Amino acid sequence: MATSRRSPFANLPAAPVAPKKPVTDTRHGITRTDDYAWFRADNWQAMFKDPTLLDPQIRAHLEAENAYMEAAMGDTAELQKVLFAEMRGRIKEDDSSVPMKDGPYAYGSLFVTGGEQPHYFRTPRDGGDKQVLLDGDKEAAGKDYFRLSGIDHTTDHSRGIWGYDDKGSEYYTLRIRDLTTGQDLDDVLENTGGGGVWAPDGKSFFYTLQDENHRPSKVFHHIVGQPQSEDRLVYEEKDPGFFMGVGGSLLDDFIYIDIHDHETSEYRLLSTKDLTAEPMLVAERVEGIEYSMTEGGDVFYILTNDGDAKDFKIVEAPVSAPGKENWVEVVPHEPGRLIISHMAFARHLIWLQRKDGLPQIIIRDRQTGEEHAIAFAEEAYSLGLSGAAEYDTDVIRFSYSSMTTPTQLFDYNMVTRERTLLKTQEVPSGHNPDDYVTRRVMAPAHDGELVPVSLLYRKDTPLDGSAPCLLYGYGAYGITIPAAFSTNNLSLADRGFVYAVAHIRGGKDKGFAWYETGKMEHKQNTFRDFIAAADHLVKEGFTSYDNIIAEGGSAGGMLMGAVANMAPEKFAGIIAAVPFVDVLNTMLDDTLPLTPPEWPEWGNPIDSLEEYQWIAAYSPYDNVNARPYPPILAISGLTDPRVTYWEPTKWVAKLREYTTGDAPILLKTNMAAGHGGKSGRFQRLEEIAFEYAFATKVAGKM
Numbered sequence: 001m002a003t004s005r006r007s008p009f010a011n012l013p014a015a016p017v018a019p020k021k022p023v024t025d026t027r028h029g030i031t032r033t034d035d036y037a038w039f040r041a042d043n044w045q046a047m048f049k050d051p052t053l054l055d056p057q058i059r060a061h062l063e064a065e066n067a068y069m070e071a072a073m074g075d076t077a078e079l080q081k082v083l084f085a086e087m088r089g090r091i092k093e094d095d096s097s098v099p100m101k102d103g104p105y106a107y108g109s110l111f112v113t114g115g116e117q118p119h120y121f122r123t124p125r126d127g128g129d130k131q132v133l134l135d136g137d138k139e140a141a142g143k144d145y146f147r148l149s150g151i152d153h154t155t156d157h158s159r160g161i162w163g164y165d166d167k168g169s170e171y172y173t174l175r176i177r178d179l180t181t182g183q184d185l186d187d188v189l190e191n192t193g194g195g196g197v198w199a200p201d202g203k204s205f206f207y208t209l210q211d212e213n214h215r216p217s218k219v220f221h222h223i224v225g226q227p228q229s230e231d232r233l234v235y236e237e238k239d240p241g242f243f244m245g246v247g248g249s250l251l252d253d254f255i256y257i258d259i260h261d262h263e264t265s266e267y268r269l270l271s272t273k274d275l276t277a278e279p280m281l282v283a284e285r286v287e288g289i290e291y292s293m294t295e296g297g298d299v300f301y302i303l304t305n306d307g308d309a310k311d312f313k314i315v316e317a318p319v320s321a322p323g324k325e326n327w328v329e330v331v332p333h334e335p336g337r338l339i340i341s342h343m344a345f346a347r348h349l350i351w352l353q354r355k356d357g358l359p360q361i362i363i364r365d366r367q368t369g370e371e372h373a374i375a376f377a378e379e380a381y382s383l384g385l386s387g388a389a390e391y392d393t394d395v396i397r398f399s400y401s402s403m404t405t406p407t408q409l410f411d412y413n414m415v416t417r418e419r420t421l422l423k424t425q426e427v428p429s430g431h432n433p434d435d436y437v438t439r440r441v442m443a444p445a446h447d448g449e450l451v452p453v454s455l456l457y458r459k460d461t462p463l464d465g466s467a468p469c470l471l472y473g474y475g476a477y478g479i480t481i482p483a484a485f486s487t488n489n490l491s492l493a494d495r496g497f498v499y500a501v502a503h504i505r506g507g508k509d510k511g512f513a514w515y516e517t518g519k520m521e522h523k524q525n526t527f528r529d530f531i532a533a534a535d536h537l538v539k540e541g542f543t544s545y546d547n548i549i550a551e552g553g554s555a556g557g558m559l560m561g562a563v564a565n566m567a568p569e570k571f572a573g574i575i576a577a578v579p580f581v582d583v584l585n586t587m588l589d590d591t592l593p594l595t596p597p598e599w600p601e602w603g604n605p606i607d608s609l610e611e612y613q614w615i616a617a618y619s620p621y622d623n624v625n626a627r628p629y630p631p632i633l634a635i636s637g638l639t640d641p642r643v644t645y646w647e648p649t650k651w652v653a654k655l656r657e658y659t660t661g662d663a664p665i666l667l668k669t670n671m672a673a674g675h676g677g678k679s680g681r682f683q684r685l686e687e688i689a690f691e692y693a694f695a696t697k698v699a700g701k702m
Helices: 044-049 056-089 136-140 489-493 512-516 524-539 555-566 583-587 595-602 609-618 646-658 681-698
Strands: 023-027 030-034 100-102 105-110 119-124 131-135 147-153 159-165 172-178 184-192 204-210 216-223 232-236 243-248 254-260 265-271 291-295 299-304 313-318 328-331 337-344 348-355 358-365 371-374 382-387 395-401 408-413 419-424 436-444 450-458 469-473 498-502 548-553 573-577 632-637 665-670
Touching (some): 056 489, 056 646, 131 136, 204 243, 216 243, 254 291, 299 337, 313 337, 328 348, 337 382, 358 382, 436 524, 450 489, 469 524, 489 498, 524 548, 555 573, 555 632, 555 646, 573 681, 583 609, 632 646, 632 681
Parallel strands (some): 469 498
Antiparallel strands (some): 023 030, 100 105, 147 159, 159 172, 172 184, 204 216, 299 313, 313 328, 337 348, 358 371, 382 395, 395 408, 450 498
């Protein structure tokens, strides 16, 4: 158990006290009272697009919370500057990507010294002068928030679609740029998903439109030069539980409409030979069956879990008849070998898989069927598969890193098996991998499962329980947190921290079953796994309970809220970024952004008493009770459409009401940002420096 330690927080002003305005709700014969429901502004949809519309009483409370937070963290101001300078010093400010070849050009992105936003450029295919296509710093000038969604060029390289969000609400505006002159055309498309797919002739493109609940529910066809109001509706998804995306094939002959929730998918295809045709259904959606498609000339390669292929298999079908009745297995299902993604090129099929908790890239010769793997020897590492922008190629691109090894970018010849190192991530302030240790340990869970935990620490860190530890977790949606290199984490390691990532259930770190047993009725495994990771790190001498600071964001913020209720004595502090903590209320409100698509992950408490009870048993806000909570830092964004600002605001108010201890409960609300926090690369470092300053203060390492 945690030992007593003098609080690092002293002489604080009185914390804000939120007024209570009880609202009762009865479902399935169960009545709950929510004293802080009033933080959910009635005009939240309009406010996301125009934050000045926020109710003055709510704004006043959020500003009071920010003032209290500033008072509590005021003595870390210098430390924040030092941390920020360290992290900035590890970034090559004038960094540039290695351009990807596509036709007569190679396309890439760069940052300039002092710049916050990316610049997109192209060069002649084999090198030459850079032509800047889009200057993000210029476009962001004068805006409190600005995020680019990238730029997509036409087949003939004459035009590009680019998108931006200048409120943090993730409603993107699309513009069309003449890539020769650098001038934007008159077309302006509002409330989009952020990108588009060009038709081969470059005269029109397809895009998704976000509805009032922030769901991409419609695909439109836009003809350059006409107003958005005249765009043709290509397909509308009326089930509020499904999202849509639109993409294109490398051969420019199909537009893909991808319809999905978290466990079910459906594709519709539009041949670019007839842009006015009705999209063709590939395989009708069946609950729990997922599939995704890539083109291989005369066939489609389809990655799917159909037919009890829990860890996925790859099938092929003729381009002319891609329905399920024509699917033929190409790469069989292998239990414990999770196929994550796949790509096809003229002579090769490639896929990224995870086996024994580590990623591999597999190459198959399409003619001979011969396979080989690109594998690595470190104990824990991360791979990224970029592929290629061209179909007729033998060269693909991938990246490699570990928690101690900076990212390396390779071109790989799939025929000769030669790797060409293109770039190694430069750390201008210096980095010696030999000064650090990366390890993977296995923590026994409550039911005998072993939870992988990736560790980073300096070689000279004492492993006698005295080291502070930042323990990070997520555990939802099947998302795997890679054991990748991060220059930011070095600031903690250099201060004697053990930086740990708990690969808990809810992700797919150990296959699809690892995800399946961390969702719905099994959700509490996620929380218990995280606590088990903390227990194991203490048992093995890496840290002690009064030295562990837990961190998670979004669904990982739910994890933070749950473990705060379940085992507050095992954590010295908790950082919850944009935390999804009001789970029951949110899942009961189908008018909120993204709620129906979330039901397959958490359950539908509107229709099911059983699923109501699952969520009610762990929902962090509903389970706050009288106990001594550790210091907690909650961070939110006012215009966040994913985790609405009122969730952490209500949670903090309730925690402060119920805690029996004297540790501060802090709320920081970014008044000009959304789910991802601030948008610029250095602004983002300021936020990380703030979080790490909190961890350092709690650990007594200032």
